[in-house]
Amino acid sequence: MTFRLAAALLAATLATLPAAAQSPGGAPGAGEWRHGLSLLGDVKYPADFKHFDYVNPDAPKGGTVRLGALGTFDSLNAFVPKGNEAAGLNLLYDTLMTDALDEPATEYGLIAESVRYPADYSSVTYRLRPEARFNDGSPVTAEDVVWSFETLKRIDPMRSRYYHDVAKAEITGEREVTFTFAGPGNRELPQITGQIPILPKKFWEGSDEQGRKRNIEEGTLDKPLGSGPYRVKAFAPGRWISYERSPDYWAAKLPARVGIYNFDEMRFDYYRDSTVLVEAFKGDQFDYREENSAKNWATAYAFPAVQQKKVLLEKFVDSQSGRMQGYAFNIRRDKFKDPRVRRAFNLAFDFEEINKSIMFGQYVRIDSYFYGTDLASKGLPEGREKEILESVRDKIPAEVFTSAYKNPVGGSPEKARENLREAVRLLKEAGWTVSREGGKAALKNEKGEAFKVEFIYGDPTGERLLSFYKPALERLGVEVTMRLLDDSQYINRIRSFDFDMVTVGWGQSLSPGNEQRDMWGSSSADVSGSQNFVGIKDPGVDALIDKIIFAKDRDDLTAAARALDRVLLAHNYVVPQFTSIEDRTARWDRFSRPAKLPPRGAMFPTVWWWDAEKAKAVGGRS
Numbered sequence: 001m002t003f004r005l006a007a008a009l010l011a012a013t014l015a016t017l018p019a020a021a022q023s024p025g026g027a028p029g030a031g032e033w034r035h036g037l038s039l040l041g042d043v044k045y046p047a048d049f050k051h052f053d054y055v056n057p058d059a060p061k062g063g064t065v066r067l068g069a070l071g072t073f074d075s076l077n078a079f080v081p082k083g084n085e086a087a088g089l090n091l092l093y094d095t096l097m098t099d100a101l102d103e104p105a106t107e108y109g110l111i112a113e114s115v116r117y118p119a120d121y122s123s124v125t126y127r128l129r130p131e132a133r134f135n136d137g138s139p140v141t142a143e144d145v146v147w148s149f150e151t152l153k154r155i156d157p158m159r160s161r162y163y164h165d166v167a168k169a170e171i172t173g174e175r176e177v178t179f180t181f182a183g184p185g186n187r188e189l190p191q192i193t194g195q196i197p198i199l200p201k202k203f204w205e206g207s208d209e210q211g212r213k214r215n216i217e218e219g220t221l222d223k224p225l226g227s228g229p230y231r232v233k234a235f236a237p238g239r240w241i242s243y244e245r246s247p248d249y250w251a252a253k254l255p256a257r258v259g260i261y262n263f264d265e266m267r268f269d270y271y272r273d274s275t276v277l278v279e280a281f282k283g284d285q286f287d288y289r290e291e292n293s294a295k296n297w298a299t300a301y302a303f304p305a306v307q308q309k310k311v312l313l314e315k316f317v318d319s320q321s322g323r324m325q326g327y328a329f330n331i332r333r334d335k336f337k338d339p340r341v342r343r344a345f346n347l348a349f350d351f352e353e354i355n356k357s358i359m360f361g362q363y364v365r366i367d368s369y370f371y372g373t374d375l376a377s378k379g380l381p382e383g384r385e386k387e388i389l390e391s392v393r394d395k396i397p398a399e400v401f402t403s404a405y406k407n408p409v410g411g412s413p414e415k416a417r418e419n420l421r422e423a424v425r426l427l428k429e430a431g432w433t434v435s436r437e438g439g440k441a442a443l444k445n446e447k448g449e450a451f452k453v454e455f456i457y458g459d460p461t462g463e464r465l466l467s468f469y470k471p472a473l474e475r476l477g478v479e480v481t482m483r484l485l486d487d488s489q490y491i492n493r494i495r496s497f498d499f500d501m502v503t504v505g506w507g508q509s510l511s512p513g514n515e516q517r518d519m520w521g522s523s524s525a526d527v528s529g530s531q532n533f534v535g536i537k538d539p540g541v542d543a544l545i546d547k548i549i550f551a552k553d554r555d556d557l558t559a560a561a562r563a564l565d566r567v568l569l570a571h572n573y574v575v576p577q578f579t580s581i582e583d584r585t586a587r588w589d590r591f592s593r594p595a596k597l598p599p600r601g602a603m604f605p606t607v608w609w610w611d612a613e614k615a616k617a618v619g620g621r622s
Contacts, residue, residue, distance in 0.1 A: 031116040039105035055259025063610020064265040066286040071487035072238040075219030081529030083219030087268040092226030097194030102598035105511040117190040124190035128175040133250040147201040188513040229261040242267040262609035288587040294359040318601040322373040322508035326574035332535040338430040342572035344423035348472040352411030363578035375561040384559035395540030397570040405569035443477030458490030590615040
């Protein structure tokens with residue numbers, strides 16, 4: 001998985017903080033110094049903790065893990081939405097704080113040894129560790145922190161919105177940086193500022209080995225300087241990249257890093273086709289993969305190494321995150337502006353038949369933007385959620401008060417016909433009429449313009465699902481084109497919103513917050529590279545995002561998230577697809593892990609390690 005900010009931010013989205021007391025001798029209202037922050041109550045681990053419970057503190061260091069990646073890469077700059085960045089670049093950079101994977105919405109000091117904030121959440125101050133170093137041995141300074149924040153907020157559209165309410169960063173002591181917020185009450189800001197990767201100012205403002213001035217706003221194949229556990233060892237652009245564990249990693253013995261990042265080398269090999277990727281794994285060209293294809297999981301792993309127990313198949317539950325995955329409409333285009341049209345497309349999607357016919361019954365239908373969490377809306381609104389919706393009643397669809405969202409149900413010819421009849425009715429209401437031309441259905445508006453839709457996808461496996469969906473849309477008279485693009489074309493068209501419909505996914509943590517602006521906010525709708533793929537510009541949605549961001553406590557946050565969920569669903573912005581809370585994994589049995597993992601999926605390779613005895617038994621490589 002690449003170091004795109006979307007993944008980094010979604011995995012660490014946070015929401016509420018306990019009030020801080022004034023510290024003795026500190027600035028008035030500054031708050032007490034803390035070693036960790038939790039948005040859901042007190043932190044689990046005390047200030048003198050030795051390591052996280054889910055790691056093996058005695059895990060051996062060594063070995064190489066090989067991972068497969070799909071597509072290509074042409075840049076080692078992870079911080080601008082230009083080019084295709086290499087997988088694994090997150091391994092190079094440390095942040096002020098770091099997640100505890102067995103505590104939702106909790107972080108502990110990494111580059112920062114402590115943190116404090118006033119009771120009104122109007123600012124936050126981090127105190128840096130004196131031993132923090134970049135991988136060239138130079139210290140991480142307060143100046144680097146301020147420069148990193150100001151630069152990343154300026155050049156990265158997503159961070160610009162994520163940190164929209166962070167007004168400034170300034171040095172307030174020899175090893176202290178204070179972030180001042182645009183106003184009080186934004187409870188997650190004291191914590192999410194800790195997620196900023198800290199970059200070396202001198203490196204990015206300097207010159208490369210050829211004397212050329214570096215430019216952080218451009219892609220580059222110059223090896224970056226970081227402060228993290230790994231550094232780039234070698235690479236071949238578009239083909240592979242290898243990272244080596246930093247021998248003098250400054251944080252190796254910190255409690256938050258003990259038992260983590262145990263491999264001497266991590267290598268990513270690129271494959272252009274998912275079918276080839278699977279065959280390469282079966283041929284022992286790389287060690288581990290997560291299988292997202294139900295068909296592959298059911299049919300592709302009956303090979304000798306599995307039968308010989310050299311390859312292990314295992315499922316891991318991830319119950320700490322929410323998700324929405326679906327065919328997203330680009331509502332910047334006139335044909336998709338009417339929600340009745342969008343609902344008609346959902347009525348044509350027969351999930352039950354698709355799940356039975358081509359997905360081996362392994363999935364459930366998604367019916368929430370926070371699916372899998374207690375933030376998902378259910379039934380009719382009541383209590384605090386209803387109060388929040390009432391406060392924006394004039395800005396949201398009226399049906400959110402009277403009917404709970406439901407996906408259409410298919411699974412039989414009778415139900416499919418019933419759903420298509422309802423789709424025809426909605427299309428007609430929206431100004432589109434189905435007629436017969438040359439024995440085929442044709443959907444046209446009053447101007448005689450045909451309804452044409454292009455689905456784009458970057459992996460041939462996307463064609464399998466579309467091939468099942470396409471005939472139903474054609475029965476409505478929609479002219480459907482399916483277009484497979486190479487990796488660069490696909491990414492560029494997504495970033496520039498040059499598509500009709502495309503499969504996308506949005507991840508959610510248990511504590512959503514400022515990142516919601518990037519997903520659904522009006523300010524991100526026309527910003528290239530944002531996660532507002534749909535192009536949502538809706539005052540009701542914007543108001544509910546603010547309700548989430550400025551929630552006063554956990555109950556308020558939950559109610560606001562459910563209200564937003566309900567309104568997004570009512571607008572029919574996507575045709576929801578399907579999901580599973582289990583990660584299906586396959587690995588060559590050369591590795592070991594702690595006895596008990598938190599419910600966050602496999603967590604490979606973060607807390608795993610090379611097992612020399614297992615590797616010897618499996619053979620195949622040293």
